[in-house]
Amino acid sequence: MTDTLTTALDPHRFVEGRDFRMLIGDRLVDSGDGATYETIDPSTGAVLTRVPQASRADVDLAVEAALDAQPAWEELGVRGRAVLFYRLAEAIEEREEELASLDALDSGNPLDAMRVDVKISAQNLRDWPALALSLTGETVPEASKGNLHYTRYEPYGVVGRILAFNHPAMFAITRILAALIAGNTVVVKPGVQTPLSALAFGEICREILPPGVINVVTGGVEAGDAIVTHPAIKRIGFTGSIPTGRKIQQRAAESGVKHVSLELGGKNAMIVFPDADLDEVVPAARKGMNLEVCQGQSCGSTSRVFVHRELHNAFVERFAAELDTIRVGPAYHPDTQMGPLVSREHHERVMGYVESGRAEGATLVIGGEPPPDSDPGGYYLRPTLFDGVDMEMRIAREEIFGPVVSVFAWDDYESVIEEANSVEYGLTASIWTDNLHLAHKTAQRLQAGYIWINDSTIHYWGTPFGGFKSSGVGREESTDELKSYLELKAIHTILKDPSQAMRGMSQ
Ligand code: NAD
Secondary structure (H helix, E strand, O other), X not given: OOOOOOOOOOHHHHOOOOOOOEEXXXXXXXXXXXOEEEEEEOOOOEXXXXXXXXXXXXXXXXXXXXXXXXXXXXXXXXXHHHHHHHHHHHHHHHOHHHHHHHHHHXXXXXXXXXXXXXXXXXXXXXXXXXXHHOOOOOEOOOOOOOOEEEEEEEEOOEEEEEOOOOOHHHHHHHOOHHXXXXXXXXXXXXXXXXOHHHHHHHHHHHHHOOOOOEEEOOOOHHHHHHHHHOOOEEEEEEEOOHHXXXXXXXXXXXXXXXXXXXXXXXXXXXXXXXXXXXXXXHHHHHHHOOHHHHOOOOOOOEEEEEEEHHHHHHHHHHHHHHHHOOOEXXXXXXXXXXXXXXXXXXXXXXXXXXXXXXXXOOEEEEOOOOOOOOOOOOOOOOOEEEEOOOOOOHHHHOOOOOOEEEEEEEOOHHHHHHHHOOOOOOOEEEEEOOOHHHHHHHHHHOOOOEEEEOOOOOOOOOOOEOOOHHHEEOOEOOHHHHHHOEEEEEEEEOOOOHHHHOOOOOO
């Protein structure tokens, strides 16, 4: 890898000498009690800066600002909101390098991938208004009486949005758009490890949106819990782990009757049939692991590959060789293909799984350690492949959320379906065969919300994304998400007979 970055390219220029503040109403603010926490560069382990740590009182102020802003925001209508969405899209594109650099610094995700995330965010800002304009209510026929019965959608008011760390800017931007275009205002909290791009996004919003429409608070459990339990927030959208998702459902229920959608973890299977072409499957398995986007720290990543025994040995050999080519290094270095894991704590957790795989008797084919030349302060792990895994092992059953994949050889169709379905997760799956009967039958048998046939990892915006079983509640990126941020009202009108209705009118 070539060495140091020139100053002009160094992403630290977007952090140095800068104060990161939360957006509450029309003001960029510190937390009321002055509390802050450090955010760390996982490529080096160095402190980047300190950011506000929101308390319950700060969240209360954010909710008040959102409540004040909501009626006028709703009144604007979809077209009025769309104009502001388009302006935001342009502003985000102008600041792409800044947002992507902050994400690379803060999360360890490679800079190029984070540039793509910002482009997707701008695209989403342009797509949501079109989808919202196509949403209509229903009229309900009751022809015998000729009365009028119809439904209409109305926003909840203030929506609370709590996010995971793995796509910081993209989540902070795209995961609030359905709620906003529906006429809600929002209080959003990014992942605790990756606050910087959301705070920069708050600065952009302040220049473009009416005050209070978007409020950005940073912090950890206290701020998250304050959002979940706030009495004025009736709709909560959560992206994160299953244990936190369960806590959020519980806390939401303790503080009211609330609508909670959950986008949670995955332990996603790829099933390779004997007729599959390894020239296609091997690169797809690499892509499916999302190594070059977020080091495998993605809910939808392929983490279990079930390969028919006829192809198994050749697959393992070629897949290991493919993974071995990936250059691991600092997220913002031009030669880097895969960065470090997000934090020391998460690195330790992932390494714990690597150790458990070894201890439980799986074969470590490649990886399991940092690259030899990596910065010892950073949280690096080479792409890691285990073979000889069986479904009783922890690495086969639990979400690792890192660059670790397990390979299984299979002989019997019914058994492989049973094994693929035997975990508590049900987010994505990928099927490889040219036999369409097998492909579609298998897609119907797999318990997962998003299935690719001869493809992996890509989200096709407009189609519902979400999980079966413990992987979640609700669907995103589609009309289903839009509807989930709207209350449905039924209105019944008894129409009088015209002669009765016109009584008393001048003829
Ligand atoms: P996490 O559950 O630790 O944290 C998620 C968010 O919840 C953070 O903002 C955190 O500060 C907040 N939080 C933590 N405890 C809370 C509490 N008690 N009350 C309220 N808020 C609380 O998850 P993470 O480590 O940030 O993200 C990784 C997880 O997210 C993985 O399991 C991954 O699969 C999942 N994920 C799912 C999707 C999806 O679309 N299905 C997308 C990305 C990530």
